[in-house]
Amino acid sequence: MLEKELWLYRALNGRTIVFSKDIAKKSTTLTYGYDVALGIASIIGKETAFGEAFHITSDESYTWKEILEIYLDTIEKKTGMRPKxxxxxxxxxxxxxxxxxxxxLDRYYNRRFDNSKIQQYIDTSQFVRTESxxxxxxxxxxxxxxxxxxxxGIQGTYDRITGEWAPFxxxxxxxxxxxxxxxxTVVPPKSKLSI
Structure with a gap:
C-alpha cells in the first residue's frame, strides 16, 4: 500500500481505492514499530553487534493483497461499509x-528478510503479529x-480512472x-492504463 492520504482517505469518503495487480502479488514483511525499537535496544552496547547489519523484522511475510484484505476487513468492521x-x-x-x-525500488520486490542474526539478541517470535x-x-x-x-492532483487522477468526483x-x-x-478533467495520463 501507499500513504494513507492516497487510499484510506478515499475509502473513508466512499470513493474507490485504486490498487494494482503487479503490486498485489508481491510479498512484504511489516514489523510493529515498538518491536523494531526493542530490536535496536537489544544490540546497543553489544560488542558482538559492532559493525554488523541486522534485519529487525517479524517472522511473517504477507502479500500486499493480503495486507489490503486486512485493511478492508478492518474498515468494514469499524464503519459498516466495505471499501470498493x-x-x-x-x-x-x-x-x-x-x-x-x-x-x-520498493513495491516491485518480494521483501522477505532473514532475521536469524537479530535472534541472537531478541526473540522475534514474541514480536506483535503483523495482522494484529x-x-x-x-x-x-x-x-x-x-x-x-x-x-x-493525485486524487483527481484517481477519480478520472474510477469515474468518480470528490465533492468540492x-x-x-x-x-x-x-x-x-x-x-x-484535462491532464491526460502519459500512457493508457489497463484496467
Missing part, C-alpha cells in the same frame, strides 16, 4: 515522478482520523481545487 477497490494491471504510480521510484499490529493501528487511527496535506466541499484551498479539476 479497482485493481489495475499496472500501478498508476509508475507514471508519476514522485512515486515511480517508490514502486520500482495492522488492525490495532488502523482501528486507533479510525477513532481519531487525521490526514496530512492531501495531494488533490472537501477541498478547502482554491489552488488544490484547480489542481484537482485539471487532473480530473
Amino acid at each position: 477497490v479497482l485493481l489495475l494491471d499496472k500501478s498508476p504510480h509508475l507514471e508519476w515522478i514522485g512515486a515511480k521510484w517508490q514502486v520500482i 499490529g495492522l488492525i490495532s493501528c488502523l482501528e486507533s487511527f479510525l477513532c481519531h482520523p487525521q490526514f496530512k496535506k492531501m495531494g488533490w 466541499s472537501e477541498i478547502s484551498i482554491i489552488k488544490d481545487c484547480i489542481s484537482y479539476l485539471l487532473h480530473r
